[in-house]
Amino acid sequence: MGGCVEVPRQRASEAIRLLSSQGLLDRSRKPAERRGGVLIPVSDHQSALRALGEKGIDAEECMEELPPRRPRLELEEMKKLAQDLGLWRHSYHQVGDIVVFNARNEDEIPQLRELARLYSERLPRARSFYAKLETVGETRTPRLVHLWGERRTRTVVKEHGVELAVDIARAYYNPRLAEEHHRVASMVVDGEVVVDMFAGVGGFCMHIAVLRRALVVCNDINPNAVELMLESILLNEGRMRGWIHALNLDASDLPQVLRRVKADRVIMNHPTGSLRFLGTALEISKPGATIHLYLLAPRGVVPEEMLGQEERGRFEVKRVREVLEYSPSKLIYRLDLRVAGP
Numbered sequence: 001m002g003g004c005v006e007v008p009r010q011r012a013s014e015a016i017r018l019l020s021s022q023g024l025l026d027r028s029r030k031p032a033e034r035r036g037g038v039l040i041p042v043s044d045h046q047s048a049l050r051a052l053g054e055k056g057i058d059a060e061e062c063m064e065e066l067p068p069r070r071p072r073l074e075l076e077e078m079k080k081l082a083q084d085l086g087l088w089r090h091s092y093h094q095v096g097d098i099v100v101f102n103a104r105n106e107d108e109i110p111q112l113r114e115l116a117r118l119y120s121e122r123l124p125r126a127r128s129f130y131a132k133l134e135t136v137g138e139t140r141t142p143r144l145v146h147l148w149g150e151r152r153t154r155t156v157v158k159e160h161g162v163e164l165a166v167d168i169a170r171a172y173y174n175p176r177l178a179e180e181h182h183r184v185a186s187m188v189v190d191g192e193v194v195v196d197m198f199a200g201v202g203g204f205c206m207h208i209a210v211l212r213r214a215l216v217v218c219n220d221i222n223p224n225a226v227e228l229m230l231e232s233i234l235l236n237e238g239r240m241r242g243w244i245h246a247l248n249l250d251a252s253d254l255p256q257v258l259r260r261v262k263a264d265r266v267i268m269n270h271p272t273g274s275l276r277f278l279g280t281a282l283e284i285s286k287p288g289a290t291i292h293l294y295l296l297a298p299r300g301v302v303p304e305e306m307l308g309q310e311e312r313g314r315f316e317v318k319r320v321r322e323v324l325e326y327s328p329s330k331l332i333y334r335l336d337l338r339v340a341g342p
C-alpha cells in the first residue's frame, strides 16, 4: 500500500489527472522530478500501476520518501492569523505572484508586515507583499508600501488564458475585473471596430483581440499603462485573432484622432469619471453602436438617473448590470447604451 510511481516527464500531467480521477493520488505528499521522470505519490501503488498501464503510460514503482505538502492556508485560518495581530477587518488580493493588502492607514503597516511574513510561508506562489494605502490621481494608481519578499511590482497575470503584463505601482489593474473583461469580449462579433477609451493595461482589449477578429483601439492617458499593453500584445502574439491599435491620449482628444473611424462599440471603464466623457463617446460612435458605460453609484441610487438630460435623447439604456462592490456603500454598474439611429 502507499508509496509512489515513476512516470516519464512528458506524460506526468496526464498520469496525475488519471490517478486523481480514480482516487489513487496521495494529496498529502508532493510529486517530485527525478532523472527525466516524475515521482507521483499514490495511495495504492499496485492499483496505480494497473490504471496507468491500461492507458499505455509506462510506470514503475518507486521507494523514495516524497515531501509532505504544506496544507493550503484556509480562509478561517487567515482570519485567525489577522485577528491575533489585532487586524479585525483586512482584505487582500493576489496579482500574479504579488499579494496586495488593503491598509486603512499607515498605523496598520507593522501588523500587515507580520501578516505578510506569515502568509509568505503558506502561499507558495506569492513572492512580493505590498500594502495599498489608497488609489490616487487620474491614472488611478495605488500608493504602496513594501511589506515582505521581493521588491518587485511587475508581474504577468493570466485571465482566461490571456496574459497581461501588469505593474501594480505604475498602472491601474484590478484582478476582480477578469470575468468582466471576458464577458464584454464575448459580446463583440467579428468585424467590429471597438474603442476602449480608458483601457488601463488593456484587459478588455487583449480579451477581445484574442477572442474575435476585431479592430480594437485601446487608449489610456497613462503612458505606463500603454507600455504594458504593448508588452501584452507580444505575450499573446501567437493567439491573437484581432488587431490592437494603442493610443496614449486624453480621451477627449479621441474624436480628432479618429476622424475617419467610427466605433461599433465603445468601452468606458472609468467609473469615477466616465460621465464627463459621454459626449465624446457619442461623437466617435456609429449610429446603432453599443456603449458600455461604467458608473460608480451609492447603493440605493438608480444609476440611469445619473445620466445627464442633454444626452438622454441620443441613446437608449438597454441593460444595467451590477459589476463590482467598490466599498460597503458604493457599487460599480455597467450600463449598456444603444446609440440612436440609423
Ligand SMILES: C[S@@+](CC[C@H](N)C(=O)[O-])C[C@H]1O[C@@H](n2cnc3c(N)ncnc32)[C@H](O)[C@@H]1O
Binding pocket: 138, 139, 140, 172, 173, 174, 177, 197, 198, 199, 200, 201, 202, 203, 204, 219, 220, 221, 222, 225, 249, 250, 251, 252, 269, 270, 271, 273
Ligand atoms: C478603472 S481604470 C481602467 C481599467 C481598465 N479598463 C481595466 O479593465 O483594467 C481607469 C483608467 O482611465 C485612465 N484615465 C483617466 N483619465 C483619463 C483620460 N482623461 N483619458 C484617458 N484615460 C484616462 C486611467 O489612467 C486608468 O487607467
